[in-house]
Amino acid sequence: MAETSTETTGAGGDELPRGFRSAERGWPELHRIPHPPHRIPLLGDVLGVDRRTPVQDSLRFARMLGPVFRRKAFGNEFVFVWGARLAADLADESRFAKHVGLGIANLRPVAGDGLFTAYNHEPNWQLAHDVLAPAFSRDAMAGYHPMMLAVAGRLTDHWDRQLAAGRAVDVPGDMTKLTLETIARTGFGHDFGSFERDRLHPFVTAMVGTLTYAQRLNTVPAPLAPLLLRRASRRNDADIAHLNRTVDDLVRARRHFGGGEGDLLDRMLETAHPETGERLSPENVRRQVITFLVAGHETTSGALSFALHYLSQHPETAARARAEVDRVWGDTPEPDYDQVAKLRYVRRVLDESLRLWPTAPAFAREARQDTVLAGEHPMRRGAWTLVLTPMLHRDPEVWGADAERFDPDRFDAKAVRGRAPHTFKPFGTGARACIGRQFALHEATLVLGLLLRRYELRADPGYRLRVTERLTLMPEGLRLHLDRRTAPTPAAAADSGAPVTVPDAPASAPRCPVHGAGD
Incomplete structure (x- = not known):
């Protein structure tokens, strides 16, 4: 580098x-x-x-x-x-x-020098990358799948309770709970108890605080930041201290009680570099854990939230995706790891959402x-x-004059083959691209499939997409109403080879998805 x-x-x-x-x-x-x-x-x-x-x-x-x-x-x-x-x-x-x-x-x-924030000349990036890359192999991913299902079950239990009470669901808040619990359990054997809380876990509050402060620093002259952001700086120091305490407690418990069986934390603590024999220092372990807990859930929760927004706004797309889930998964209570990759149209919905709002x-x-x-x-x-x-992702020379329009078929196999490389980059590029991108895509596709199979999604007619920024992007104030679906008929579930025929959506005029006007 x-x-x-x-x-x-x-x-x-x-x-x-x-x-x-x-x-x-x-x-x-x-x-x-x-x-x-x-x-x-x-x-x-x-x-x-x-x-x-x-x-x-x-x-x-x-x-x-x-x-x-x-x-x-x-x-x-x-x-x-x-x-x-x-x-x-x-x-x-x-x-x-x-x-x-x-x-x-x-x-x-x-x-610090965690995977996301390390400078190119800092040696811990390559050390951590080489030590942790096997944790995202296919076999490792298949091992995480049952835990992803278990956390998704906690989400649907929560949504069932909201539905029974006649309440709309808080999509960004609940997706944040889901993705935090998923990375915490699969990577670090920890349960934050997010769905048992009325409010977001304090770790999430502290994380959002640090992300927001990092963005605010870019909006003031550096010499004046200590004066203009004095109170915010004190809050940020407290947020960082909370993140550090949380992770230190998590690592201390692992060292004392053991466990992990090859998860991310186990690799950070026990695995040496295969060639040099080097190990991550305790300080770097803390930084890597914070990096994975923050980056491992913040962006995925946003991707799921945007996808659910577009599904609620485009019932014909939701119907087509739901038909695919019914056909591929049938009445299997819990899809296995390989069945998730077969949801090709659901994955297109996710990709198109990431195109418009990476x-x-x-x-x-x-x-x-x-x-x-x-x-x-x-x-x-x-x-x-x-x-x-x-x-x-909106370059009209690549995506056409209707690049603002939501259209998952931009990602069918023929369309993808026809595009030049390096035109779709939601996870960055090159050697420093997101190490956990396959983890995020599997988790998000699984969750979308489970939610589509279980619920009909109804948008608030008065809602217009607003995007909040804290270094990452997230829909603001997105709430959806739910209707519980009946299970697919056994005959439909058994007909796994039948094509899904859903009328194509009429092409709409290009429309900006934020505030209904050019952004």
Whole structure:
């Protein structure tokens, strides 16, 4: 991996975090890249910007300025890329590597050199990756499947109680409970008791606090942050302390009582690198556990929430997905591991939801050496750019003029084969892409299948999708009404080879899924 710069000064003279470069220092022809109108000296492009929605503001600027553009804030210039050709070039691992910057660097006080937040030159990334990769093999995944089913059963028990009481369900809240319990049980043998609580577990509250604070740090000048965010900084310190205490207690219990049988924590504590014999240090174990507990549930809960929103808004899609579940699973009480992968249309629903709203909405890439991006934009070694994933997934040259429209058939096999590589990147790219992506996809497909088989989903007619941002993306205020389905008939369940025929949805005019207008 290329080593990042260790001491860099931004255009405004302020010292930047380790591994973080001002774009002005690495883009020799930055003046050729468009920026928003009405730039203000010193402050930059702050007019008309909502600090609570920086990603959605960037989408608005992207539509205005094109596939590569720049924004300036408090003396630092950032280059954004979303054109498919540019993103494909950035995926070249021989010339570009992951860059840790923006909100990701702000998470280092809690996650340190964990897999997600490690700088490329830090040795613990490769050590942890090599030690933990076998935990995501097919055999390991099959071993997690029964625990995923058990946690999903707790969700459906909770939803059955809400249905019986005539209450709508809190989709983001319940998906967060589900995915936290899943990663905690499968990875660390721990039960947070989320479904037995009226409110989110304090670990989740602390996690959301650290993510929100990391994003807020990007909205104020670095020298003024201690003054402007004094109270928030104290809360963040308390949140980090709570996360550390929770994980330390979890690790202490494992060391004392044993168990795990090869799960993630067992590997972190007991497994040496197969070639060097190195082991993870106690401090790094803590950082990896926090990384997996946070990243292992936050993005998956968002993906499930967006998918359930789109299913409730598109009854013809839900009917087609439900028919597939009935056909493939029949009346089997609990599908086995291999049956989940057979839900190809359900997986398309998930992929299309991740296309429109990838819950990790950006990833940064830096030049390993002096190079020219896509033959047009010179970049010096260490210069970096931010790939704006929701706009990459909306590039009309790839996805068509109706790219804003929800259409799972964009992911049928023929359509996927016909697209250029590197146009769909919900899990990042290259060697530093999400190590747990197959875990997340299996879990989410399983849960969608179970919920579709059990319930009819009814949207609130007055709800319009709003997206909340805390480094990750999540639908805000999404509640659904449920109707309990009757079980499929034995004859229908037995006819596992029959095709599913559902009328195609009429094509609708492109419509922005946020607030019903261009975002």
